[in-house]
Amino acid sequence: xxxxxxxxxLDHLRSVQFAVLLAASIVLFAANGLxxxxxxxxxxxSYQKAVAENDQQPSTMMTRPYRAPSSLLFMAEGGDKSxxxxxxxxxxxxxxxxxxxxxxxxxxxIPELDWAFIxxxxxxxxxxxxxxxxxxxxxxxxTLRLVLSNPVGRVKLLTxxxxxxxxxxxxxxxxxxxxxLIVIGVFLPAVLGPQNLARIVFFFILxxxxxxxxxxxxxxFSALIPRSSLVLLVLLxxxxxxxxxxxxxxxxxxxxxxxxxxxxEMAKLVGPTIQGEVWKRIAKIQDRIQKGxxxxxxxxxxxxxxxxxxxxxxxxxxxxxxxxxxxxxxALAQRISRASPAALFQYAAEAVSETGPTAESRFLRDVRNxxxxxxxxxxxxxxxxxxTSPWGFSTGAxxxxxxxxxxxxxxxxYAGDKSDFPKFSESRASLLDGLHNGLWDIAGLLVWNIxxxxxxxxxxxxxxxx
Amino acid sequence: MLKTxxxxxxxxxxxxxxxxxxxxxxxxxxxxxxxxxxQDYKGRLQDYQAAGQEMKSDRFYxxxxxxxxxxxxxxxxxxxxxxxSITVTYLAIPxxxxxxxxxxxxxxxxxxxxxxxxxFAFIVRVVLSLMVVFIAYNAVSEEKSSGTLKxxxxxxxxxxQLLLGKFLxxxxxxxxxxxxxxxxxxxxVLSHSFIAFASGEWTRxxxxxxxxxLYLTVFYTISLFVSVLVNRPSISLMILLQAWVFxxxxxxxxxxxxxxxxxxxxxxxxxxxxxxxxxxPYEAEQKKVQxxxxxxxxxxxxxxxxxxxxxxxxxxxxxLEHQVDEEFGRxxxxxxxxxxxxxxxxxxxxxxxxxxxxxxxxxxxxxxxxREVYRYWQQHVERxxxxxTDREAYxxxxxxxxxxxxxxxxxxxxxxxxxxxxxxxxxxxxxxxGYTAFLKKDVR
Numbered sequence: 001x002x003x004x005x006x007x008x009x010l011d012h013l014r015s016v017q018f019a020v021l022l023a024a025s026i027v028l029f030a031a032n033g034l035x036x037x038x039x040x041x042x043x044x045x046s047y048q049k050a051v052a053e054n055d056q057q058p059s060t061m062m063t064r065p066y067r068a069p070s071s072l073l074f075m076a077e078g079g080d081k082s083x084x085x086x087x088x089x090x091x092x093x094x095x096x097x098x099x100x101x102x103x104x105x106x107x108x109x110i111p112e113l114d115w116a117f118i119x120x121x122x123x124x125x126x127x128x129x130x131x132x133x134x135x136x137x138x139x140x141x142x143t144l145r146l147v148l149s150n151p152v153g154r155v156k157l158l159t160x161x162x163x164x165x166x167x168x169x170x171x172x173x174x175x176x177x178x179x180x181l182i183v184i185g186v187f188l189p190a191v192l193g194p195q196n197l198a199r200i201v202f203f204f205i206l207x208x209x210x211x212x213x214x215x216x217x218x219x220x221f222s223a224l225i226p227r228s229s230l231v232l233l234v235l236l237x238x239x240x241x242x243x244x245x246x247x248x249x250x251x252x253x254x255x256x257x258x259x260x261x262x263x264x265e266m267a268k269l270v271g272p273t274i275q276g277e278v279w280k281r282i283a284k285i286q287d288r289i290q291k292g293x294x295x296x297x298x299x300x301x302x303x304x305x306x307x308x309x310x311x312x313x314x315x316x317x318x319x320x321x322x323x324x325x326x327x328x329x330x331a332l333a334q335r336i337s338r339a340s341p342a343a344l345f346q347y348a349a350e351a352v353s354e355t356g357p358t359a360e361s362r363f364l365r366d367v368r369n370x371x372x373x374x375x376x377x378x379x380x381x382x383x384x385x386x387x388t389s390p391w392g393f394s395t396g397a398x399x400x401x402x403x404x405x406x407x408x409x410x411x412x413x414y415a416g417d418k419s420d421f422p423k424f425s426e427s428r429a430s431l432l433d434g435l436h437n438g439l440w441d442i443a444g445l446l447v448w449n450i451x452x453x454x455x456x457x458x459x460x461x462x463x464x465x466x
Numbered sequence: 467m468l469k470t471x472x473x474x475x476x477x478x479x480x481x482x483x484x485x486x487x488x489x490x491x492x493x494x495x496x497x498x499x500x501x502x503x504x505q506d507y508k509g510r511l512q513d514y515q516a517a518g519q520e521m522k523s524d525r526f527y528x529x530x531x532x533x534x535x536x537x538x539x540x541x542x543x544x545x546x547x548x549x550x551s552i553t554v555t556y557l558a559i560p561x562x563x564x565x566x567x568x569x570x571x572x573x574x575x576x577x578x579x580x581x582x583x584x585x586f587a588f589i590v591r592v593v594l595s596l597m598v599v600f601i602a603y604n605a606v607s608e609e610k611s612s613g614t615l616k617x618x619x620x621x622x623x624x625x626x627q628l629l630l631g632k633f634l635x636x637x638x639x640x641x642x643x644x645x646x647x648x649x650x651x652x653x654x655v656l657s658h659s660f661i662a663f664a665s666g667e668w669t670r671x672x673x674x675x676x677x678x679x680l681y682l683t684v685f686y687t688i689s690l691f692v693s694v695l696v697n698r699p700s701i702s703l704m705i706l707l708q709a710w711v712f713x714x715x716x717x718x719x720x721x722x723x724x725x726x727x728x729x730x731x732x733x734x735x736x737x738x739x740x741x742x743x744x745x746x747p748y749e750a751e752q753k754k755v756q757x758x759x760x761x762x763x764x765x766x767x768x769x770x771x772x773x774x775x776x777x778x779x780x781x782x783x784x785x786l787e788h789q790v791d792e793e794f795g796r797x798x799x800x801x802x803x804x805x806x807x808x809x810x811x812x813x814x815x816x817x818x819x820x821x822x823x824x825x826x827x828x829x830x831x832x833x834x835x836x837r838e839v840y841r842y843w844q845q846h847v848e849r850x851x852x853x854x855t856d857r858e859a860y861x862x863x864x865x866x867x868x869x870x871x872x873x874x875x876x877x878x879x880x881x882x883x884x885x886x887x888x889x890x891x892x893x894x895x896x897x898x899x900g901y902t903a904f905l906k907k908d909v910r
Contacts, residue, residue: 015704016701016704016705016708017704020704020708024708024711024712024716028716031720031723035723035727038727046733046735049735099734104726104731104798104801104802105547105548105562105798106798106799106801106802106829107722107726107801107802107805108718108722108802108805108806108815108818109544109547109583110718110719110722111719113719113720113723121715122711122715122716125707125711129704129707133700137700227483228700229484229600229604229699229703230483230484230487232703233484233487233488233600234487236596237487237491240491240495240592240593240596244584244588244592245495245498245499245584248583248584248588249498249499249502249584252502252503252505252506253502255506255509256502256505256506262509262513263513263565263566263567264513264516264517264566265513266566266567267517267521267565267566267567268516268520268521270567271521319567322567403766405763405764
């Protein structure tokens with residue numbers, strides 16, 4: 001067994017593929033480290049500045065909870081560049097996202113060069129290149145017959161080949177990861193705390209599990225198809241399908257399959273809802289003035305404030321529904337893309353690094369929780385909580401010949417001491433939470449491995465080696 | 467003689483399993499992606515048409531909608547990802563488009579907006595280029611290693627003729643596959659009643675196919691060159707696949723990273739400061755006018771001059787802020803162009819750039835739209851002023867027409883000639899290299 005692994009490994013180490021993979025790995029991971037160091041320093045500085053500014057100007061009208069940049073963006077960026085860096089939070093949970101800021105939307109849409117991408121796309125391809133000849137190549141050269149004429153079991157031979165492929169992919173991977181970590185460690189030593197190191201180790205295990213699946217896939221087709229060039233062609237087709245086709249079409253497919261109304265259909269409801277809910281109530285007030293039910297200006301203003309407030313509840317709900325619908329669609333897209341092991345690996349990597357959609361919704365949850373504290377504070381200071389509205393309404397009514405200007409209520413600034421202003425703080429998920437979130441993805445990777453391993457071994461045991 | 471070689475080569479390829487598998491994969495992906503993209507386009511078109519009819523602008527908020535492009539069914543570009551609506555008032559011109567619901571929280575979700583596109587352009591860029599590598603990697607090396615090269619050349623056959631025959635034979639097979647895939651997609655697209663190509667779109671589609679031909683030829687000549695140079699087919703395949711990964715995946719990515727680090731953009735905070743600074747000279751006056759105006763409103767009487775000055779100042783502010791946004795937009799474009807220039811030696815980048823231009827799904831089209839939005843806004847401000855100067859005229863004023871002028875094909879060609887030229891140059895250069903290498907080759 002050892003001899004087989006040794007022989008196979010030496011074969012790989014001498015090959016062109018290995019040399020190129022090692023070189024590519026070093027260049028890519030070094031670039032990844034350098035880019036992250038600069039990017040993270042920038043993000044960190046602007047985050048701290050923004051938080052300090054917000055702390056200096058506590059306001060009962062609007063506050064700004066910011067998202068701390070993740071220190072593991074180099075592992076799995078998870079769409080961080082295009083997600084909001086914080087929210088504008090008004091009383092009564094009026095949320096609007098800040099622009100993402102760092103992304104140049106004019107750039108070609110090329111994915112971020114993070115660890116997950118390098119492994120997902122480049123390393124998986126190289127594992128295929130290392131493995132496609134494993135059986136078919138030896139058969140073509142006729143050495144397979146010779147090897148098996150020795151007292152070597154087929155299972156042992158294939159296991160040896162598999163381990164050799166994995167270790168020759170793991171060596172450049174490890175070299176690359178170390179280079180990246182050295183670059184990061186030199187410039188930002190704080191990033192490599194024990195917490196993060198544990199995550200990095202887990203990430204490495206995940207990467208091996210992902211690459212192992214491609215090794216089994218290569219062995220399977222190598223045993224099934226006798227000609228090496230055909231094996232490679234079929235494997236590359238799988239690679240394109242897994243790495244590009246399924247993940248990239250999932251969002252459009254989700255749009256098609258989900259029962260969620262289109263963005264436009266939701267938008268269409270906004271106008272009529274405002275008409276129906278707000279103006280109907282205002283018209284009723286004018287009616288009541290006519291009938292003489294509302295006699296003082298004070299009473300009219302109070303009624304109008306209530307009408308604006310109540311009327312907007314359903315408009316707000318519409319926007320919430322829209323957000324939920326979009327979240328649902330995103331979740332469906334994610335579920336569809338899970339047909340591809342590359343996507344499983346991506347999501348598992350994001351779960352381990354605490355980045356991506358899950359981390360973003362956790363932040364949003366924190367903001368929602370904080371909103372309650374914020375509202376309580378406003379209630380304590382100002383006496384009432386008035387929601388900010390994306391729409392300002394203004395109309396008028398005439399009472400006994402006097403024109404009264406009616407405007408939708410607006411939150412008030414508390415003029416007194418605000419030193420007890422509640423600070424926003426983010427919850428941090430532990431590695432265990434991350435693993436819990438990524439449980440299905442990790443399990444999925446394992447299932448793929450077991451399935452393909454079973455198929456590869458049974459195919460090889462039946463191969464006609466002559 | 468040449469004809470015999472070409473015929474033999476073509477037949478050889480058509481019989482081969484790698485061609486059949488490659489063509490099968492290409493066709494399956496082309497059909498699958500086109501079906502999905504057509505459905506997507508249908509939804510977007512319906513929304514666009516309904517929005518134009520149902521979501522009428524009032525006199526204050528002006529809604530403008532961006533039409534989805536027909537060719538986005540084949541070349542998606544950025545068409546799906548750049549929002550589809552913009553709302554201007556005389557108080558503000560947004561710097562980017564957004565969705566119909568405005569900038570909602572979920573808009574940012576990458577799983578909603580979709581990261582990359584699988585469309586016909588992707589099939590050409592990734593799948594067909596890979597097939598080209600597979601077709602050509604052993605064109606010469608296989609014959610050499612199997613010894614038939616020696617035999618063939620022992621006939622009265624000049625070497626240049628043999629290579630030319632091989633080149634053309636494989637080339638016809640590749641272009642045949644491209645044509646089959648393109649036709650399949652085209653039929654799928656045009657079989658829908660809601661899709662019709664205007665004459666300009668036909669020219670654009672043909673130009674896109676032309677660029678695809680050149681792009682695939684570059685990969686073909688590179689493959690042929692390596693096949694001549696390297697004697698063992700398996701090694702030549704390895705080298706070519708590495709080159710392919712580098713040119714399509716790694717190099718464009720590194721170009722963007724380099725551009726992002728070489729060309730720094732101002733931060734959002736700096737932009738906000740610039741906007742404040744731009745309006746500084748009018749700040750005091752606006753405050754005064756604003757106070758007088760709201761006092762007037764409470765009293766129930768506002769003078770005509772005051773109202774006019776009020777609207778004027780607001781419009782001035784919007785205009786100045788828009789200019790800051792424009793300046794920032796130009797910087798974004800400059801950074802993008804730098805990234806493209808750095809990675810301009812990758813055929814994939816050249817191809818993408820030209821394809822987006824022909825599909826009208828790239829940034830050029832978006833910028834045309836935004837220019838038109840600005841022109842529209844200026845007219846809207848003028849019309850809004852009528853409210854205070856001539857109420858009758860204001861009531862009668864017709865809706866301002868919003869029509870984004872269509873880019874002529876000549877303009878599209880003018881913007882992409884360099885891509886054509888570079889792709890042609892790479893093809894010729896690698897062909898020449900392969901040619902001379904073959905003439906000098908030891909065929910034993």
